[in-house]
Amino acid sequence: MVYYRKLQQTGGKTGSSILVILPKEWVASQNLSKGDPVALTEREDGCLIVDPRLPKAGETRSTTAQIEQNLRWEITSRYLLGFDEIRVMSKEVITNTQRDELKRVIKRFVALEVTEEDDHEIVLRCLIDPATLPVSTAMRRMNLIAARMINDSLRSYFDGSKEGADDVIRRDEEVDRLFFLIVRELRSAIQYPRMSEMMSITPVEALDYRLAAQYLERIADYAVDIAQRVGEPIDKKLVQKLEPIVERVGNMLSESVKNLFKFNSKTVLTVIESERWLITETAKLRQLIVTAPNGQPQTQLYVVDSLLRMGEAAKDIADLALPQN
Numbered sequence: 001m002v003y004y005r006k007l008q009q010t011g012g013k014t015g016s017s018i019l020v021i022l023p024k025e026w027v028a029s030q031n032l033s034k035g036d037p038v039a040l041t042e043r044e045d046g047c048l049i050v051d052p053r054l055p056k057a058g059e060t061r062s063t064t065a066q067i068e069q070n071l072r073w074e075i076t077s078r079y080l081l082g083f084d085e086i087r088v089m090s091k092e093v094i095t096n097t098q099r100d101e102l103k104r105v106i107k108r109f110v111a112l113e114v115t116e117e118d119d120h121e122i123v124l125r126c127l128i129d130p131a132t133l134p135v136s137t138a139m140r141r142m143n144l145i146a147a148r149m150i151n152d153s154l155r156s157y158f159d160g161s162k163e164g165a166d167d168v169i170r171r172d173e174e175v176d177r178l179f180f181l182i183v184r185e186l187r188s189a190i191q192y193p194r195m196s197e198m199m200s201i202t203p204v205e206a207l208d209y210r211l212a213a214q215y216l217e218r219i220a221d222y223a224v225d226i227a228q229r230v231g232e233p234i235d236k237k238l239v240q241k242l243e244p245i246v247e248r249v250g251n252m253l254s255e256s257v258k259n260l261f262k263f264n265s266k267t268v269l270t271v272i273e274s275e276r277w278l279i280t281e282t283a284k285l286r287q288l289i290v291t292a293p294n295g296q297p298q299t300q301l302y303v304v305d306s307l308l309r310m311g312e313a314a315k316d317i318a319d320l321a322l323p324q325n
Contacts, residue, residue, distance in 0.1 A: 003023045003026070005020050005021055005023075007019070007020055008020070008021070030052040032052055036052075038050050038051060038052050039051040039052075039193065039194055041194070041196075041197065049193050051192070051193050060084045060085050060125075061082065061083045061084045061085070062083065062084065062085040062086075062087065063078050063081075063083045063086055063087070064087045064088075064089055065086060065087070065088050065089070066088075066090065067089065067090040067098055067102070067122075068090065068091075071088075071098075071102060071105060072105050075088075075102075075105050075106065075109075075112075076105075076109075076180070079109050079112060079126065079180065079184060080183050080184050080187060081184075081187065082184055082187055082188040082191065083126070084125060084126050085123065085124070085125050085126075086112075086123075086124040086125075087121060087122075087123055087124075088102060088121065088123075088124065089120065089121050090120050092120075093119045093120065094117075094119060094120065094122065099117075099122070102114075102122060106124060107173075108173070108176060108177060108180065109126075109180055109181070110128060110177050110178065110180070110181040111126050111128035111181075112124055112125070112126050112127075113125060113127055126184075128181075130185045130188065130189075130195065130198070130199050133181070134199060135182055135185050135186060135189075135199065135201060135209055136261050138178050138182050138185075139178075139182060139209065139212065139213060139216070139257065139260070140261075142175055142178040142179065142182070142216050142217075143216055143253065143254070143257040145171055145174055145175050145178075145220070146175060146216050146219050146220040146223065146253070147250055147254060148171070149168050149171055149172070149175070149220050149223035149224070149227075150219070150222075150249060150250055150253070150310065151246065152164055152167065152168050152223075152227075153165065153168045153223040153224070153226040153227040154226065154246045154303075156168065156227055156230050157226055157227070157229065157230050157234065157303060158233065158234055158239045158242070160230060160231060160232045160233035160234075161230065162230055164227075164230075165227035165230040166227075168223055168227040169224050169227050169228065171220075172220050172221070172224045175216070175217060175220040176217065179213055179214075179216070182209065182210075182213045183210060183213065185199065186201070186206045186209055186210050186213075189201045189203075189206045190203055190206050204322070205322070208260070208320040208321075208322065209260070211316075211320055212257070212260055212317045212320050215313040215314075215316050215317050216257070216313075216317070218309075218313055219253065219310050219313050219314070222307075222309055222310050222313075223310075225302075225306055226302075226303055226306055229299050229302065229303065231296070231299070234300070238289075238300065241285055242285070242303070242304075242307075244281070245278065245281055245282065245285070245304075246307065248274055248277065248278060248281075248311070249278070249307055249310045249311045249314065251274070252271050252274045252275070252278075252311055252314035252318075253310070253314040253317075255270060255271055255318070256271055256314045256315070256318040256321070257317060259271075259318060259321040260320065260321050263321050263322060263323050265323075267318065267321075268318050268319070268321060271314065271315050271318040272315065272318070274311065274315075275311055275312065275314075275315040278307075278311040279308065282304050282305075282307065282308045285304050286301060286305075289301055289304065
């Protein structure tokens with residue numbers, strides 16, 4: 001709902017204070033009364049936000065979930081909504097099987113731990129402060145893991161190493177954990193202006209970082225897909241053709257993520273040029289694979305296409321970068 005108010009001046013024409021009357025309905029809906037504090041936050045576009053939640057910022061945000069329902073979804077949704085405490089309830093006595101399932105679920109989330117439990121209730125708390133693990137730090141770590149997954153998945157594919165491939169697949173869990181943490185923090189930054197100010201993230205940046213994190217998570221998934229296709233070692237000549245492409249994709253990803261936090265227009269142009277090179281080289285390689293008499297063309301084509309998609313995702317991250325001013 002939109003309310004319109006005229007500015008009023010106290011103390012007549014010479015008064016120094018400007019007032020605006022808040023809508024009575026809004027004040028009542030927020031359980032506010034005379035003397036209660038509110039936070040005023042100025043956005044980049046000049047809009048002023050009146051936030052009644054500042055006095056409650058230090059309080060624990062708690063929610064409940066029934067263990068009988070879809071537990072994985074229940075916990076995931078509440079974690080991503082930024083709740084500090086999740087009380088998992090059950091009318092019946094919670095079984096050991098249900099407790100074990102809950103422990104498997106919370107392994108997906110950074111700093112979500114069981115802090116209390118009895119026969120009918122298990123209390124989960126998120127024991128992390130956004131100030132201790134900023135979005136930029138979490139995203140750089142996510143990028144580092146994804147970049148290593150790219151290299152290791154291709155090396156395993158070249159060598160036919162099942163052990164290396166399994167290690168890549170396991171590391172995807174850490175990428176997912178960081179992804180969920182980043183989404184949680186960014187949602188909190190958008191919901192609560194004070195959190196946004198504390199984390200030094202504007203709403204526009206929060207949207208861009210959310211997309212960038214999703215691209216990183218997708219790149220890690222491509223690396224897992226390659227690892228799952230590891231078989232016999234591939235021909236050395238094909239390895240020599242693929243290695244420059246793998247290196248270029250890794251450089252594109254590194255530069256794109258770095259540019260999110262320290263913008264340089266030349267970096268964007270470099271990544272765009274790399275994508276063009278990547279499109280050309282992967283097209284040549286596809287043609288070579290199709291016309292080759294031996295090998296596993298379907299799997300090889302899939303790997304080449306996955307590398308191209310990784311490069312495109314890296315370029316999409318570069319597109320999100322904004323000048324600091």
